Amino acid sequence: MDLNFTQEERNFREEVRSYLAENLPARISDAVRAGGELTKEMMVEWHAILNRKGWLATIWPVEHGGPGWTPVEKYIFEDECCKAYAPRIVPFGLSMLGPVLIKFGNDAQKSTILPRILDGTDWWCQGYSEPGAGSDLASLKTRAVRDGDEWVINGQKTWTTLGQHADKIFCLCRTDPDAKQQAGISFILVDMDAPGVELRPIKLIEGGHEVNEVFFTDVRVPYTNLVGEENKGWTIAKYLLTHERTGIAGVGFSMQALEEVKSLARKVKRNGKPLAQDPLFSARVAQVEIDLEAMKLTNLRMLFKAQQQGAPGPETSILKIKGTVIGQELKDLARRALGPVAAPFPGHITDGNIMFGPEDTAQNAARYFNNRKTSIFGGSNEIQRNILTKTMLEL
Structure with a gap:
């Protein structure tokens, strides 16, 4: 290779x-x-x-x-x-729903929806996680009951990223409550402005509004909004999450963050010397750089395999685990480099004309706290380890 x-x-x-x-x-x-x-x-x-x-x-x-x-x-x-x-x-229409429709959608869905994703007419969000059904996604409770030519949907989704900008949402709904958890789920498309859909913002710890709750109360959508076969939505969900987990690795973004940490270590002084000369801090930077290089090579090996076979496999869980851990370590190193001045959130970084820290670090605390989520969403890292032990180690 x-x-x-x-x-x-x-x-x-x-x-x-x-x-x-x-x-x-x-x-x-x-x-x-x-x-x-x-x-x-x-x-x-x-x-x-x-x-x-x-x-x-x-x-x-x-x-x-x-x-x-x-x-x-x-x-x-x-x-x-x-x-x-x-x-x-923004991945929801382009990197998630698009590939799903191309593989599982019918001709009408492909010809109608895909062009509207490309030209920006439709903006999509993802209706997967629920209270009590985050990493254990198959335990979701949102119900879709068929009534003639329509679905009637009731339930709740949470952590809906950028839902405040979306006009449509793709949802996993339970359509056979008597089947085993994974066997009774369907993949259904819903208009965000349909009667009975309510979106509520979730304010994050740093004050941002990135995620939302979405409530469905007797929401009626056409039966033709079903993607793929009824009660076979779990197959689609796994296919979609494979693409999501590859992207979560974020090799390029971690390489960018590493350079920012190195730059910061050259600017910040500790005991009269640049932090880059501190042996303990330098050792942590060196270790995360080694890990990042190893992940980059692993990513390239997986890309080579995908190029030969056409689709990523369960080994994308490795990228998800290592990518999120490395990303969090880099944010932690930036926070440690700044010390006390890392604490202020945006809007608190100045006192009159006094800047508490370097201007380009004003978002440091927000980045650090926001990045804690990455080892949870897209399937928690603990779940990814279970996937690897079952599919690759056959344990």
Whole structure:
């Protein structure tokens, strides 16, 4: 297995780098660099810029409007986007629902929904987790009962990321309460403005509004909003989560964060010397860099395998586990480097004209606390270890 990039792949990297330099608005990259929440307008604008180039739906095949990239080309694109401080592509329609429809949807769903995802007409959010059904997703209680040509949905979803911007939601609903947990679930599409849908914001510890609760009270949707077969939604859920877990690894974002930690260690002084010269801190930075390099090579090996076989396998759980642990360690190192000045949240960073810490670290506390979630969502790391022991170690 040759993990070196080919000349064609190196040429592709240069093409991506040039396009980002010419087309990524500075005010958007500055907002990403600052670490605050992006507005929906910024996300829509960036999606439109990529869509004009045909680079938005990075894992879609050409016949459905994607670039038809190999897994390695997708990796290169994401790596260069991180280096340029481009926003993450909002994944719910593009990286989650899109691949699901391409594999499991009918022709009408593909021809109607996929173009509206690409041009930004529809913004989707994910209705998976529920109170009491987070990591144990199969224990979900939201019910969908068929009534003629409609589904009637009742229940609650939580931790619905960016639901405040979405006009549609894809949901896992229990459609056969008498079946085994995984066997009685269906994958159903719902309009957020349908009667009986209520969205309530969840304020995070740093004051941000990224996630929401969604309540369904006698919500009626057409039976044709079912994706795939009735009661076979768990198969779709596992397929979707495999793609999500690969993205959660965030190799490029961790490489970006590592450089920020190193830069911070050169600026901050401890006992009259740059923190970079502190042996204990330097040892932690060295260890996380070693771990990151190992994860990067593992990611490339998995990409090579996916390029040969067409889809990632259960080993993506390794990326999910290591990626989230490394990301959290990097945020912790940044927090430790700043010491007491890491504590203020945005809006508390100044006192008149006095800046408590370096200006580019104003979002440090918010980033640290927000990043604690990554080892939980997308299937907690404990669940990922169970998956690996069952599927790969056969224990």
